[in-house]
Amino acid sequence: MGRMLISRDTARYAEIDAAKVRSGRFLTRRGDWLAEPVLEFLRTCGATEFVDPFAGEGHLFTQLAAAGFDLPTVGYDIAPEGAQVANDSLRSIPAHPTAAIVTNPPYLARHSASRKGVLRGLRRYYTAGGHADLYQVAIRRALDSAPCVIAIVPETFLHANVLRERLTRAVVIGAQVFDDTTTPVCVACFGPDPRDLADIDVFLDDHRLGSMADLDALRRVAYGDADIRFNAATGRIALQAVDGVTPGLRIGFLPRSKRDYDAAGIKHSSRLVTFLDVPGVKSSAQVARLCELANDRIATLRTGIGELALSPFKGNDNTGARRRRLDYRQARAVLSQARLDLALEDD
Numbered sequence: 001m002g003r004m005l006i007s008r009d010t011a012r013y014a015e016i017d018a019a020k021v022r023s024g025r026f027l028t029r030r031g032d033w034l035a036e037p038v039l040e041f042l043r044t045c046g047a048t049e050f051v052d053p054f055a056g057e058g059h060l061f062t063q064l065a066a067a068g069f070d071l072p073t074v075g076y077d078i079a080p081e082g083a084q085v086a087n088d089s090l091r092s093i094p095a096h097p098t099a100a101i102v103t104n105p106p107y108l109a110r111h112s113a114s115r116k117g118v119l120r121g122l123r124r125y126y127t128a129g130g131h132a133d134l135y136q137v138a139i140r141r142a143l144d145s146a147p148c149v150i151a152i153v154p155e156t157f158l159h160a161n162v163l164r165e166r167l168t169r170a171v172v173i174g175a176q177v178f179d180d181t182t183t184p185v186c187v188a189c190f191g192p193d194p195r196d197l198a199d200i201d202v203f204l205d206d207h208r209l210g211s212m213a214d215l216d217a218l219r220r221v222a223y224g225d226a227d228i229r230f231n232a233a234t235g236r237i238a239l240q241a242v243d244g245v246t247p248g249l250r251i252g253f254l255p256r257s258k259r260d261y262d263a264a265g266i267k268h269s270s271r272l273v274t275f276l277d278v279p280g281v282k283s284s285a286q287v288a289r290l291c292e293l294a295n296d297r298i299a300t301l302r303t304g305i306g307e308l309a310l311s312p313f314k315g316n317d318n319t320g321a322r323r324r325r326l327d328y329r330q331a332r333a334v335l336s337q338a339r340l341d342l343a344l345e346d347d
């Protein structure tokens with residue numbers, strides 16, 4: 001066990017299981033990842049065997065068999081169990097020219113490995129291909145080994161802009177998939193041939209929300225007006241920048257006076273709640289209306305694929321819905337549009 005500093009202000013540390021973090025040994029004990037679009041891809045990919053290069057205890061094979069797939073399996077692991085074969089699959093995976101690789105590889109961003117003090121021994125994997133996270137190294141190796149790859153990876157893969165050449169569909173899994181980490185995931189399905197971004201389908205569980213091109217367009221939000229000041233100690237607008245643990249507390253704007261707890265108790269530089277000013281919006285009535293207009297725009301953004309343009313934040317709320325975060329660039333764009341809406345109303 002090691003320790004990692006999580007707050008300099010309060011000198012709080014978290015216990016780190018260095019061996020578990022280094023090997024990413026978070027096992028997939030339930031089959032929630034087998035959403036219908038994943039099953040459909042598995043049925044049509046033409047594989048003659050399943051290979052898991054990061055097989056752990058072989059749970060994915062058990063879940064595939066339970067879902068009715070009856071193909072031979074090959075499992076590799078750096079610490080093999082039973083019939084598995086020892087292999088460093090972050091270095092290379094033996095060729096399997098007719099297989100579907102089905103895997104949940106280790107996840108570990110290089111900066112996290114460094115922060116958690118486990119970079120030694122892993123550095124070579126990141127530097128070999130210039131990848132920012134071990135799951136990306138794993139996808140690269142898998143694509144080099146087999147024509148089809150089905151990988152359970154962090155949902156942030158949707159925003160990473162990497163390894164998309166052969167991506168066919170990405171399926172965000174709404175449920176929390178693991179017992180021992182809240183990491184939100186998607187299942188990335190790759191085929192043998194390159195695709196245009198407009199032909200990559202993006203699903204939330206069983207529902208197709210749009211294409212990767214649609215998602216990219218929503219993520220490339222305009223910069224918004226530079227005069228809107230965040231982290232303003234006396235700002236008259238409060239931004240709840242993340243969804244709360246209870247569903248009542250959602251991302252949104254509120255006049256500061258309506259923030260339901262003492263605003264003085266909130267650090268104005270908090271990442272979760274911030275105060276801001278929108279120049280030109282003078283009366284309290286205008287502030288209130290601006291907040292309503294901005295919240296309408298957020299509600300519209302959050303229907304359909306726009307929901308996935310917001311980054312996931314710390315897993316799911318207590319009803320099981322994914323919590324998300326509105327970053328300052330997105331917030332600035334929403335407020336700028338709302339200020340225009342307000343000006344049109346006032347004309």
Ligand SMILES: C[S@@+](CC[C@H](N)C(=O)[O-])C[C@H]1O[C@@H](n2cnc3c(N)ncnc32)[C@H](O)[C@@H]1O
Pocket residue numbers: 022023024025026027028029052053054055056057058059060076077078079087088089090091103104105106107
């Ligand atoms: C996230 S777990 C997934 C296990 C299994 N696929 C599942 O979903 O239950 C990742 C697995 O990769 C293995 N692993 C870590 N580094 C590896 C490497 N370089 N080569 C092969 N396996 C590795 C770990 O031992 C662990 O069993």
